[in-house]
Amino acid sequence: MRMFIGGEWRDRDRVIPVRDPYDGATIDSVPNATAADARLALDSAHRGSASMGALPTYERAKILTRAAENVAGAAEDFATLIATEGSKTIREARKEVSRCVNTLTASAEEAKRLSGETIPFDSFPGGESRVGYYYRIPVGIVLAITPFNDPLNLVAHKVGPALAGGNAVIVKPATATPLSALKLAEALLEAGLPPEALQVITGSGTALGRVLIPDERVRMVSFTGGYEAGLDVARLAGIKKIGMELGSNSPVIVWEDADLEWAVESCVSGAFWAAGQNCIGVQRLYLHQAVYGAFRDRFVERATRYRIGDKLREETDMGPMITESEAKRVDQWIGEATAAGATVLCGGGRRGTLVEPTVLEAVPRTVRLHTEEVFGPTVNLYPVTNVDEAVAQANALPFGLQAAAFTRDVDLAFRLAADLECGGVMINDSTDCRLDTMPFGGVKRSGLGREGVRFAVEEMTELKTVCFTRR
Numbered sequence: 001m002r003m004f005i006g007g008e009w010r011d012r013d014r015v016i017p018v019r020d021p022y023d024g025a026t027i028d029s030v031p032n033a034t035a036a037d038a039r040l041a042l043d044s045a046h047r048g049s050a051s052m053g054a055l056p057t058y059e060r061a062k063i064l065t066r067a068a069e070n071v072a073g074a075a076e077d078f079a080t081l082i083a084t085e086g087s088k089t090i091r092e093a094r095k096e097v098s099r100c101v102n103t104l105t106a107s108a109e110e111a112k113r114l115s116g117e118t119i120p121f122d123s124f125p126g127g128e129s130r131v132g133y134y135y136r137i138p139v140g141i142v143l144a145i146t147p148f149n150d151p152l153n154l155v156a157h158k159v160g161p162a163l164a165g166g167n168a169v170i171v172k173p174a175t176a177t178p179l180s181a182l183k184l185a186e187a188l189l190e191a192g193l194p195p196e197a198l199q200v201i202t203g204s205g206t207a208l209g210r211v212l213i214p215d216e217r218v219r220m221v222s223f224t225g226g227y228e229a230g231l232d233v234a235r236l237a238g239i240k241k242i243g244m245e246l247g248s249n250s251p252v253i254v255w256e257d258a259d260l261e262w263a264v265e266s267c268v269s270g271a272f273w274a275a276g277q278n279c280i281g282v283q284r285l286y287l288h289q290a291v292y293g294a295f296r297d298r299f300v301e302r303a304t305r306y307r308i309g310d311k312l313r314e315e316t317d318m319g320p321m322i323t324e325s326e327a328k329r330v331d332q333w334i335g336e337a338t339a340a341g342a343t344v345l346c347g348g349g350r351r352g353t354l355v356e357p358t359v360l361e362a363v364p365r366t367v368r369l370h371t372e373e374v375f376g377p378t379v380n381l382y383p384v385t386n387v388d389e390a391v392a393q394a395n396a397l398p399f400g401l402q403a404a405a406f407t408r409d410v411d412l413a414f415r416l417a418a419d420l421e422c423g424g425v426m427i428n429d430s431t432d433c434r435l436d437t438m439p440f441g442g443v444k445r446s447g448l449g450r451e452g453v454r455f456a457v458e459e460m461t462e463l464k465t466v467c468f469t470r471r
Contacts, residue, residue: 001018001028001029001030001178001179001182002030002031002182003030003031003033003037003182003200003201003202004182004185004189004198004199004200005033005037005040005041005044005199005200005201006040006041006043006044006196006199007044007195007196008195010031010037011031012031012032012033012034012037014031014032014034015029015030015031015032016029016030016031016032016175016178016202016203017029018030018085018176018177018178018179020084020085021086021087021176021319021320021321021322021323021353022309022310022311022319022320022353022354027084027085027179028085028179030178030179030182030202030203031202031203032202032203032204033201033202033203033208034203034207035207035208035210035211037201037203037208038201038208038211038212039211041170041199041201041212042141042170042211042212042215042217042218044196044199045141045168045169045170045196045197045199045217046141046168046217047196048141048168048194048195048196048197048198048199049138049140049141049167049168049197051168051194051196051197052138052163052166052167052168052194052197053137053138053140053166055166055194057111057112057114058112059192060108060111060163060164060166061108061109061111061112061164062108062192063108063163063188063191063192063193064104064105064107064108064111064160064163064164064191065104065105065108065191066190066191066192067104067184067187067188067190067191067193068100068101068104068105068108069191070187070188070190070191071097071100071101071104071184071187072101074187075094075097075098075101076094077183078093078097078100078152078180078183079093079094079096079097080093080312081179081180081183082096082097082151082152082177082180083311083312083319084311084312085151085176085177085178085179085180086148086149086151086176086177086180086322087148087149087274087275087277087311087319087320087321087322088274088311088319089311089312089313089316089317089318089319090311090312090313090314090316091314091316092273092274092319093311096150096152096153097152097153099153099436100152100153100156100184102436102437103153103156103157103160103436103453104156104160106160106436106437106453106454107156107160107161107163107164107453107457108160108164109453110161110164110453110454110457111163111164111165111457113454114135114136114164114165114457114461115135115136116133116134116135116136116463117133117134118131118132118133119131119132119133119134119465119467121467129469129470129471130467130468130469130470131467131468131470132465132466132467132468133465133466134463134464134465134466135463135464135466136165136458136461136462136463136464137166137461137462137463137464138165138166138167138460138461138462139165139167139219139220139241139460139461139462140167140168140217140219141167141168141169141170141217141218141219141220142158142162142167142168142169142170142218142219142220142221142222142460143169143170143172143212143213143218143220143221143222144158144159144162144169144170144171144172144222145172145205145209145221145222145223145224145225145233146158146171146172146173146174146181146224147174147224147225148174148176148177148277148322149274149277149278149279149322150274151173151174151177151178151179151180151181152180152181152183152184153436154224155171155173155180155181155184156184157436157451157453157456158171158222158224158451158456159171159184159188159198160453160456161451161453161456161457161459161460162222162456162460163188163193163197163198164453164457165457165460165461166461167220167460167461168196168197168198168199169197169198169199170199170201170212170218171185171198171199171200171201172201172202172205172208172209172212173200173202174205175202175203175204175205176322176323177322178200178202181200182200182202185198185200205229209232209233209236210236213233213236213237214236214237214238216238216240218240219240219241220240220241220242220243220459220460221233221237221240221241221242221243222243222244222451222456222459222460223242223243223244223245224244224245224246224279225246225247226246226247226373227246227247227445230244230246230447241459241460242448242449243441243447243448243449243450243451243456243459244447244448244449245279245401245440245441245442245446245447245451246442246445246446246447247279247373247375247399247401247446248279248280248283248373248399248400248401248402248422248431248442248446249283249284249371249372249373249374249397249399250270250280250281250282250283250284250399250401250402250403250404250431250432251283251284251285251286251393251394251403251404251420251431252267252270252282252284252285252286252403252404252405252406252430252431253286253384253390253391253394253403253404253405253406253407253416254267254285254286254287254288254291254295254405254406255288255291255405255406255407255409255412256288256290256291257407257408257409258288258291258406258407258408258428259406259408259428260291260294260295260298261298262406262428263295263406263428264295264298264299264302265302266406266429266430267282267285267299267379267430268299268302268303268306268357269430269432270282270404270430270431270432270433271283271303271357271377271378271379271430272303272306272317272318272357272377272379273432274319275318275319275320275321275355275376275377276374276375276376276377276378277321277322277326277375277376278375278432279373279401280401280402280431280432280433280434281375281431281432282379282404282430282431282432283373283374283378283379283380284370284379284380284382284393284394285299285379285380285381285382286382286383286384286390286393286394287381287382287383287384288383288384288385288390289383289384289385292381292383295381296345296359296361296381299359299381300345300346300359303346303347303357303359304346304347304357306318306357308354308356308357309354318357318377319354320352320353320354320355321353321354321355321376321377322353323353324352324353326353326375326376327350327352327353327354327355327376328350329376330350330355330374330375330376330377330378331350331355333367333368333369333374333376333378334348334358334360334369334378336367336368336369337360337363337364337367337368337369337370338360340364340366340367341362341364342360342361342362342363342364342367342369342380343360343361343362344358344359344360345359345360345361345381346358346359347359347377347378355376355377355378356377357377358377358378358379359378359379359381360378360379360380360381361380361381361382363380363382365396371397373399387412387415387416391416391419391420394420395419395420395421398444398445399442399444399445399446400421400422400423400442400443400444400445400446401422401423401424401431401441401442401446401447402422402423402424402425402426402431402433402434402442403416403420403421403422403424403425403426403431404425404426404427404429404430404431404433405417405420405425405426405427405428406427406428407427407428413427413428421443421444422442422443422446423439423440423441423442423443423446423447423450424438424439424440435452436452436453437452437453437454438452439451439452439455440452440455441455
């Protein structure tokens, strides 16, 4: 598949194969772009930003609405592509497509809500002769660096708001899963998007990032990925806006009065969705001692019924990890934890890129399976006896994207919502709960800024103040 830069679909002699992580089969290839290609994308985006800035609001909204319709009209094709190039099952992929349609539709709506306010310049002595207002203007060029785990909707979460705000966008999709981003570009161009308003460049993130990120024409970098990569982006960026979602190690508290059946079902899905390769996936479960045994037994029983394998089969619950090296890493972390005293309650096996849904208890607080984001299908269980202990344990790590709690006690729910250190608290749902229009982002090492369509549009625009003085 060709990349889209400089207003054209372009091939290159050097290509990167795109492989199905389930069986390793090559399904396509994409150009391995060079520094010269990155400079071409920057020059084109610079021209595209002028086109987008001059485009009326209703036209931006119309393009995004048509793009949403184009995606909806090819929903099964998009879902099959997501499930083939990535880790998601076909059922998971269909949900991602529906969310992408929602994200683009919401972006079209938010384009029409960009507004400002009048400013009371006469609120201070000397300002009696002045009137004014402020409004929002595009930042210019947004560089969107996207991950492999949601290869369509997380691209839409950056491109949709950027276009709604009147910007041009350069998308650098994950090397493992670039095809969904390229197919989304087709949908946007068919909807009437000015060609130079969007660049989708494929290749090495490190090599291309050295050219794209520090360029002063890029006025915002929107990055989703790991913490260490986020540090590199911040060092390169210089003086410009940065939005980052850097993952987490999400805690869930299940209290003694919780609806255990719902808590188990919700948390099993939250732990093993997309083979656990999910920034808000459930990783640490803090269970009240009174229900620890009952929850554990039900959770393990449900996890052992998970069907793993071919992503395109309707009955498959969980597919492979994105690469065998990632599967080996998770396998190694499980081995480290068990060597240090953890007990595997179910799972723990690996076959190629397939890692069994794995549940552990007695996991030492010093091993990587506890202290870092696993980004794989494992979950740890811990007993707690009081609220202070549960909150302290949940907050103990330097992450804070989302947390969750299951309880019927309204007072306790409000206390946990206030005391858990994170960007979002889900009450009676797992951490893997996200509405595409809600503010989404973290604190501590989990990131900077907020996504969610309205909030991303605000991040991708600037305030401009105008003052008139009567003479």
